[in-house]
Amino acid sequence: MSGAAASPWHEARIERIAPITPRIVSVMLAAPLARPVAGQHVDVKLSAEDGYSAQRSYSIASAPSAPHIELIIEKLDEGEVSPYFHEVAQAGDTLELRGPLGGHFIWRPQDGGPLLLVAGGSGIAPLMAMVRDWREAGGTTPLMLVYSARTWAELAFADELEQLQAQMPQRFLFVAATTRGAPRREGDLGRRLDAVQLQDLQARWGQVPRHVFVCGSNRFVEAAADGLLAANVPAGAIRTERYGGA
Numbered sequence: 155m156s157g158a159a160a161s162p163w164h165e166a167r168i169e170r171i172a173p174i175t176p177r178i179v180s181v182m183l184a185a186p187l188a189r190p191v192a193g194q195h196v197d198v199k200l201s202a203e204d205g206y207s208a209q210r211s212y213s214i215a216s217a218p219s220a221p222h223i224e225l226i227i228e229k230l231d232e233g234e235v236s237p238y239f240h241e242v243a244q245a246g247d248t249l250e251l252r253g254p255l256g257g258h259f260i261w262r263p264q265d266g267g268p269l270l271l272v273a274g275g276s277g278i279a280p281l282m283a284m285v286r287d288w289r290e291a292g293g294t295t296p297l298m299l300v301y302s303a304r305t306w307a308e309l310a311f312a313d314e315l316e317q318l319q320a321q322m323p324q325r326f327l328f329v330a331a332t333t334r335g336a337p338r339r340e341g342d343l344g345r346r347l348d349a350v351q352l353q354d355l356q357a358r359w360g361q362v363p364r365h366v367f368v369c370g371s372n373r374f375v376e377a378a379a380d381g382l383l384a385a386n387v388p389a390g391a392i393r394t395e396r397y398g399g400a
């Protein structure tokens with residue numbers, strides 16, 4: 155039996171649900187789950203009255219210590235499950251949840267760094283859990299987050315990330331790469347990530363990453379991982395999580 159199949163389903167209650175970008179909602183859930191490790195995910199099951207049910211995986215974006223599980227869900231217009239969270243779900247609703255799941259794409263403060271996190275779109279979710287856990291543990295190792303979205307407005311948690319950089323400029327570097335919008339701050343990129351940019355960013359950061367986590371759609375993860383390898387990041391340091399899609 156796989157880890158997921160062995161994990162029991164629990165009832166979870168939506169405590170808060172709100173848009174955080176034009177295409178992403180944040181869902182705060184109360185659920186009796188074990189404490190997660192940053193990077194893990196849960197399975198969500200929605201059931202209709204006629205017995206039909208659908209389940210999908212969502213990464214945990216909240217810090218492991220947080221009282222609620224935060225998920226961030228991007229709306230895919232043709233999707234079956236994600237539009238439900240944008241159009242139907244409300245605070246007070248219940249759904250089923252199992253987890254926390256996943257033992258490969260995880261980081262604990264004792265794993266150390268330097269830590270390079272590369273996110274595309276909603277792929278920020280597990281990396282945000284790592285950033286939050288890193289911050290709570292004192293942020294003692296260098297961390298660079300490179301986060302790509304179409305525009306600045308589509309970057310989830312941009313305010314929190316900017317604030318963190320202002321608080322810990324020596325340890326935390328946050329670089330936004332917007333593919334359909336001009337760079338907003340000095341040092342941000344206004345285009346897709348490629349090997350040359352990843353190499354430049356590493357030079358600017360001045361660190362050799364010990365752990366690298368890349369998360370997003372299939373296409374994003376492939377391009378970013380290829381770029382990292384071409385920028386001489388050792389394959390053994392890179393861990394990836396793919397959300398599907400093209």
Ligand SMILES: Cc1cc2nc3c(=O)[nH]c(=O)nc-3n(C[C@H](O)[C@H](O)[C@H](O)COP(=O)(O)OP(=O)(O)OC[C@H]3O[C@@H](n4cnc5c(N)ncnc54)[C@H](O)[C@@H]3O)c2cc1C
Binds near residue numbers: 214235
């Ligand atoms: C471990 C794991 C963690 C995940 N965490 C998150 C998360 O934190 N937030 C989040 O929003 N999603 C996350 N996903 C993706 C999520 O599980 C669903 O696949 C996603 O919400 C689409 O489900 P849906 O029912 O709306 O679409 P579906 O009905 O399953 O698919 C509709 C169409 O969209 C395409 N599609 C599916 N996924 C994507 C994608 N990522 N990008 C572009 N097209 C796609 C499909 O190929 C299909 O053509 C995660 C996936 C995995 C495996």
